[in-house]
Amino acid sequence: xxxxxxxxxxxxxxxxxxxxxxxxxxxxxxxxxxxxxxxxxxxxxxxxxxxxxxxxxxxxxxxxxxxxxxxxxxxxxxxxxxxxxxxxxxxxxxxxxxxxxxxxxxxxxxxxxxxxxxxxxxxxxxxxxxxxxxxxxxxxxxxxxxxxxxxxxxxxxxxxxxxxxxxxxxxxxxxxxxxxxxxxxxxxxxxxxxxxxxxxxxxxxxxx
Numbered sequence: 563x564x565x566x567x568x569x570x571x572x573x574x575x576x577x578x579x580x581x582x583x584x585x586x587x588x589x590x591x592x593x594x595x596x597x598x599x600x601x602x603x604x605x606x607x608x609x610x611x612x613x614x615x616x617x618x619x620x621x622x623x624x625x626x627x628x629x630x631x632x633x634x635x636x637x638x639x640x641x642x643x644x645x646x647x648x649x650x651x652x653x654x655x656x657x658x659x660x661x662x663x664x665x666x667x668x669x670x671x672x673x674x675x676x677x678x679x680x681x682x683x684x685x686x687x688x689x690x691x692x693x694x695x696x697x698x699x700x701x702x703x704x705x706x707x708x709x710x711x712x713x714x715x716x717x718x719x720x721x722x723x724x725x726x727x728x729x730x731x732x733x734x735x736x737x738x739x740x741x742x743x744x745x746x747x748x749x750x751x752x753x754x755x756x757x758x759x760x761x762x763x764x765x766x767x768x769x770x
Contacts, residue, residue, distance in 0.1 A: 563609050
């Protein structure tokens with residue numbers, strides 16, 4: 563089984579792929595940043611697509627171009643990142659604009675603030691992650707612009723989604739109302755590992 567994951571903003575693809583490999587060890591997992599997703603999707607055939615956070619929004623944005631024969635798994639899916647529109651976003655537009663300015667003027671501080679807010683402490687303490695992000699400043703800025711402007715509707719019935727009840731970026735109840743097939747994972751935030759475990763249990767009946 564060949565998976566392609568689209569990672570979230572400032573989330574190194576190799577780290578996300580390792581998280582998935584630990585949960586689905588029988589499969590092969592590749593991952594790319596959102597800005598590289600189109601090229602990756604066209605370069606190889608994949609049996610399953612997965613999107614995390616901004617990566618989920620990217621897949622939703624490309625929904626019409628994705629074969630209905632490919633299973634798609636969305637973790638912490640974003641339909642609209644900011645609060646207007648009733649699509650589950652918790653971030654005020656002014657807050658997102660501030661983050662864009664901070665990324666331009668103080669990139670390390672902007673990324674550190676995001677990690678703190680989403681409890682991605684493992685990434686915040688990793689020098690390789692800091693080096694990876696510093697090398698892709700333009701991509702990070704472009705991806706933040708997507709979060710400001712992109713909107714998506716509910717996906718097809720054969721797509722699967724999982725979100726945490728305690729996600730600091732997403733209103734679980736609002737997401738569920740917008741996409742009734744979404745599954746809410748109690749006591750879980752924005753980190754991908756617990757959402758992957760919940761997804762595996764749902765797909766196979768296994769508990770890890």
